[in-house]
Amino acid sequence: MLVTVEDGVATSIKGDPAMPFTEGTLCTKVAHYLERTYSPDRLLYPQKRVGRKGEGKFRRITWDEALDEIAARLKALPPEEILPCSYAGTMGMVQYSSMDRRFWHRLGAIQLDRTLCSSAGKFGLKATLGGSVGMDPERFDEAKLIILWGANPVVSNLHLWSRVQEAKRRGAKVIAIDPYRSLSAEKCTQWIGLMPGTDGALALGMMHVLMKENLLDRDYLANYTLGWEKLAERLPQYTPEWAAKTCGISAGEVVQLARDYGTIKPAAIRLNYGMQRHAGGGIAARTIACLPALTGAWRDAAGGIVLTTADFYRFDHAGLERPDLLGGRKPRIVNQSKLGDALTSAQPPIRATIVYNNNPVAVCPDSAKVIAGFSREDLFTVVMDHFQTDTADYADILLPATTQLEHHDVHKSYGHLYVLANNPAIAPVGESLPNSEVFRRLAQRMGFDDLCFRDSDEDICRTALAGKFDWESLKRSGFERLPVAGRFAPFAQGGFPTPSGKCEIYSESLEKQGIDPLPFYNPPAEVDNAELAKKFPLAFLSPPARHFLNSSFANMVRFREFEKEPHLDMHAEDAAARGIRDGDEVRVFNDRGSYRVKARINGKPRRGVVVAPSVWWKKFSPDGGNANNVTSQHTADLGGGACFYDCRVDVERITSA
Numbered sequence: 001m002l003v004t005v006e007d008g009v010a011t012s013i014k015g016d017p018a019m020p021f022t023e024g025t026l027c028t029k030v031a032h033y034l035e036r037t038y039s040p041d042r043l044l045y046p047q048k049r050v051g052r053k054g055e056g057k058f059r060r061i062t063w064d065e066a067l068d069e070i071a072a073r074l075k076a077l078p079p080e081e082i083l084p085c086s087y088a089g090t091m092g093m094v095q096y097s098s099m100d101r102r103f104w105h106r107l108g109a110i111q112l113d114r115t116l117c118s119s120a121g122k123f124g125l126k127a128t129l130g131g132s133v134g135m136d137p138e139r140f141d142e143a144k145l146i147i148l149w150g151a152n153p154v155v156s157n158l159h160l161w162s163r164v165q166e167a168k169r170r171g172a173k174v175i176a177i178d179p180y181r182s183l184s185a186e187k188c189t190q191w192i193g194l195m196p197g198t199d200g201a202l203a204l205g206m207m208h209v210l211m212k213e214n215l216l217d218r219d220y221l222a223n224y225t226l227g228w229e230k231l232a233e234r235l236p237q238y239t240p241e242w243a244a245k246t247c248g249i250s251a252g253e254v255v256q257l258a259r260d261y262g263t264i265k266p267a268a269i270r271l272n273y274g275m276q277r278h279a280g281g282g283i284a285a286r287t288i289a290c291l292p293a294l295t296g297a298w299r300d301a302a303g304g305i306v307l308t309t310a311d312f313y314r315f316d317h318a319g320l321e322r323p324d325l326l327g328g329r330k331p332r333i334v335n336q337s338k339l340g341d342a343l344t345s346a347q348p349p350i351r352a353t354i355v356y357n358n359n360p361v362a363v364c365p366d367s368a369k370v371i372a373g374f375s376r377e378d379l380f381t382v383v384m385d386h387f388q389t390d391t392a393d394y395a396d397i398l399l400p401a402t403t404q405l406e407h408h409d410v411h412k413s414y415g416h417l418y419v420l421a422n423n424p425a426i427a428p429v430g431e432s433l434p435n436s437e438v439f440r441r442l443a444q445r446m447g448f449d450d451l452c453f454r455d456s457d458e459d460i461c462r463t464a465l466a467g468k469f470d471w472e473s474l475k476r477s478g479f480e481r482l483p484v485a486g487r488f489a490p491f492a493q494g495g496f497p498t499p500s501g502k503c504e505i506y507s508e509s510l511e512k513q514g515i516d517p518l519p520f521y522n523p524p525a526e527v528d529n530a531e532l533a534k535k536f537p538l539a540f541l542s543p544p545a546r547h548f549l550n551s552s553f554a555n556m557v558r559f560r561e562f563e564k565e566p567h568l569d570m571h572a573e574d575a576a577a578r579g580i581r582d583g584d585e586v587r588v589f590n591d592r593g594s595y596r597v598k599a600r601i602n603g604k605p606r607r608g609v610v611v612a613p614s615v616w617w618k619k620f621s622p623d624g625g626n627a628n629n630v631t632s633q634h635t636a637d638l639g640g641g642a643c644f645y646d647c648r649v650d651v652e653r654i655t656s657a
Contacts, residue, residue: 001026001033003405003425010034010405010426019479021138021416027158028546029553036403036556037429041387043400044430053375056393063431066397067438071445073352073380079108080332081351087114087336089357089385089552090401090435092409092422093320093464094457096357099436099443101321106448108326110350113335113640116363120641121276121307124285127507127638130497134306135268135298136488137416141166142302145264146174149288150199150275152182155546157415160270173260177202178274180541180569180611181604192257193606194247196539196645197524199275200284203291204521205243206258208235210294215262217296224494225293227506231518238521246521248606261291266300271307274543278646280522282638286507287519293503298491308414311497312482312490315412316466322452337642338633340366343373356384356401356435361391362551362617365631365642368593384435387555390618400432407434408457410464410474417482419465421474436460515637524646525634536590536648538574538610542627543645545613554617566621568597568651569604569611578651585622585654588612588630590647595625596654610651 004012013034017024026033036042046066051057074082084104090096104111113119122132140146141163153161161184168174168189176185177192177199185191194202210216211232221228240254247254261267269291276285289305297303318324334342334350339360343350350373364370374381374394383395392398406429409422428434436457443453455463462471474480484490491503498504511517526532527539544550547559554560568588570580580586582601587594588610597612605611614627627644634643 001030005425008426010037016478019418020481021418022159025159025162029549029559032556032558033404035558036386036553037405039387039556041555042429043385043387043398044432045400046431047398049396049398053377053394054371056388058398063433066399067441067445070354070382070397071442074107074446077351078348080110081348082107082109083334083342083350083353084109084112085339085353085355085358085360086112087116087358089359092411093315094409094460095407095435097317098320098460098464099439099453099455100356102325102452103439103443103448105321105323105325106443106450107446108329108331111331111333113333115335115337115635115640116642118273118276118308118641119639120281120636121271121273121285123639124276124282125289125307127510128286128289128504130504131311132308132414133311133490133497134309135304135490136301137163137306137309139302139487140164140268140270141170143167143266143268144172145260145267146172147261147267147269148174148176148178148184148188149269149271150178151270151272152178152184152274152543153270154183154187155544156272157270160415173264175257175260179539179606179609180543182543183546192249192253194249195527195606196541196609197278197280197284197527198247200280200287200519201238201243201246201521202254202257203284203287204235204238204519205240205254206261206291207231207294208238208243209240209255209258210262211235213259213262215259216294220293220296220299224491224502226500226502226504227518231505234518234520248608262295265297266303267295267297268303269305271305274645276636277642277644278527279525279634279636279643281636281641281643283520283522286638290503290505290519293505299489301487301489303489304491309417310412310414312417312484313412313419314466314468315464319463319466320460325450335635335640337365337635337640339364340369340373340633343376343379344369351378352380354382354384355391355395359385359389359391359551361394362389362626363615363628365628365644366592366633367626367628369633384438389551389555393619399438400430402428402432402434406432408461410461410471417484417488418479419469419474419482420479421461421471421477423475522637525643526632526646526648529648532648536650537608538649538651539608540588540630540647540649541605541609541611541645542614542631543611548615551615551617554615555620560620563613566597566616566626567600567613569600569602569613570651571603571605571607571609572601573607574610575599575601578653580651580653581656584656586651587654588649588651590630590649592632593625593629595621595627595629596623599651610649
C-alpha cells in the first residue's frame with residue numbers, strides 16, 4: 001500500500017504498482033481502509049465497563065488506570081486460570097505473535113491453540129509435503145488447467161484471480177470444485193458441485209482413474225515419492241461410481257476431471273481453507289496434496305498445488321515468541337474451536353482473558369456457549385480493538401488498538417513469495433497503542449525484567465527476519481521477493497521438506513499418531529450422519545461475504561450496504577419443499593440454536609446445501625444472531641481444526657416477502 005499524508009493526516013491509499021504480484025491493485029475492502037482508520041466509531045481511549053456485561057456501556061479512564069487494574073487482576077490469579085484469546089485480525093509478526101507471546105510465556109498462562117481457520121489443512125499438507133509450501137502463485141497465468149478446490153478467489157484472493165483470468169484468456173480450462181456456485185465458480189469453465197466434506201472422496205476417485213488409465217508419471221513416483229506402491233494396492237476400491245455416490249455428483253464428472261488432470265499440463269490446483277473445515281478436513285487436504293506427485297505436475301513452475309506459502313519464509317518464530325520463557329512449565333492448552341466449553345465448564349475455571357486481534361462472540365462456533373462464558377461476572381475480560389465489537393460489549397476494560405497505518409510490522413504471506421515491511425504512515429489516532437506496546441507496558445507492571453521486553457517494534461522486525469533480509473533495506477523498498485528462482489518449481493526434483501525429502505504418500509508421522517498413514521476417505525461428522533439428516537436435512541455453509549473479512553469490515557457502513565442484509569442462499573427445490581419464496585424471512589435452526597435471515601432463491605448452492613455469507617456482527621443482525629448460532633464445536637481429524645462447514649440445519653419460513 002502507498003499512503004499519501006498531508007499535515008499528519010492520511011488522505012489517500014492505493015496499491016503499489018511496483019509490487020509484482022499485486023500490481024497496484026487493492027481489494028475492495030482495503031481500498032477503503034482510510035474509512036476504517038478515521039471512522040467516527042473508532043475506539044480512541046481506554047474505557048471501563050459501567051453497565052451489565054453485554055450492554056456495551058463504558059466510561060473513559062486513563063491508560064495508567066487501565067494497565068494498573070489489568071496487572072493487579074492478573075497478579076491475583078494463578079496463571080492456569082488466565083487465557084490469551086487472540087487470533088489473526090492483525091497478521092503482522094509484531095502485532096500478531098511477538099511481545100504478547102513473550103508475555104504469556106513468561107507468565108505461564110494457558111496456551112491457546114489457534115485453530116479456527118486453517119490448522120487441519122496445514123497439518124494435512126505437513127504430513128504430505130512437509131509444511132505450508134507449494135507452487136508459486138505468480139505462475140498461475142501460465143497453467144493450462146486450473147482447479148479451484150474450495151477456493152473463491154474473486155472474494156478472497158483477488159490477485160490470484162487476475163492470473164486465473166489471464167490463463168483462461170489464453171485457453172486454459174478452469175474448474176471450480178465447491179458445493180456453492182460462487183462468484184468465481186460462475187466464471188469458470190466448469191463447476192463441480194459436490195456435497196460438503198466429500199473432497200477427499202473425489203480425490204481418491206481421481207486417483208483410481210489416473211492409475212487405471214495409466215495417466216501417471218511413474219518416473220516421478222519412483223524417484224520423488226514415498227509409499228506409492230502401497231497406495232496403488234488400495235485404489236481399486238475407490239471407483240468413480242463410489243466417489244460419485246459419496247460426493248453427490250456423476251461418475252462421468254469424476255472420470256473427466258481425472259482425465260483432464262492427467263493429460264493437461266501444466267496443471268495447477270489452488271486449494272483453499274473452505275474444504276478443510278469439517279471432521280475429515282486434514283486427511284482430505286492431505287489426499288488432494290498427493291495428486292501433483294501422481295502426475296508429475298511439480299515438474300512445471302506453473303504446476304503443482306498451493307494452499308499456503310507461509311513456510312517458505314522461515315521466520316525466527318522462537319525468537320519472536322520466546323517459548324524458553326516458560327522455563328520448563330507445561331501450561332494446559334485450550335482449543336479455540338472449543339472456546340464455548342472452555343469458558344463455561346473448564347476446570348479449573350478460566351478467570352481472566354485478554355482478547356485482541358479477535359472477535360470470538362461473532363466468529364467462534366456454538367455462539368450460545370461463547371456468550372454464556374463472556375457473560376460470567378467472575379470472568380475478567382479485557383478487549384483490545386479498533387471498534388466496539390460484539391465481544392467488546394462484554395469487556396471489563398476496553399483498550400484502543402492501532403490500525404495498519406499506525407505501527408511498524410513485518411509480514412509474510414500465504415499467497416505469494418514476497419516479504420513485506422509495514423511502515424507507519426501516521427501517528428496513532430487518539431490514544432490508541434500497538435498491541436506490542438500494551439504488552440510491553442504490562443510486562444513492566446508485572447515485574448518482568450527480561451531483556452526481551454525492552455525490544456522495540458523494529459527490533460522485533462529484525463528478529464523475525466533472522467538475518468535473511470536487512471530490515472532497513474526492506475523498510476525502504478516495502479517488499480522483497482524471497483531468495484528463490486524467478487521461475488520457481490520447488491519440487492521438480494523432489495526436495496520436499498519432509499523427513500524423507502520426498503512427497504510422503506505414506507506418512508510415518510501420521511502412523512505414529514495412530515492415524516492411517518495412507519490417503520483414505522474420512523467423512524464429515526454431521527453432513528455424513530444419516531440419522532441427523534432426517535432431523536436436519538440441509539448442509540449449512542457460512543463462507544466469507546464478499547465485502548467482509550470474517551468479521552473485520554463487517555461494521556463499516558459502506559460494506560454493510562453492499563451486502564444489504566444477512567441472507568441465506570437456497571436451491572429452488574429446497575425452498576419449494578418448505579414453501580419458501582425469494583425474500584421471505586426464514587429461521588435457520590438446529591439443536592444448538594437458530595437465527596433469522598432473508599432467503600434468496602438463486603440456485604447458487606447445490607441441492608441439499610444452504611449458504612449464509614458471513615460473518616455478520618450480531619449487533620447488526622435482525623435478531624442478534626449470526627451463522628455461528630448453529631455451528632458446532634466439533635474439531636477436525638488433524639490439527640484440532642474448526643468444523644464450521646460440517647453442520648446440518650433446517651430452515652422454516654417466518655414471514656413472506
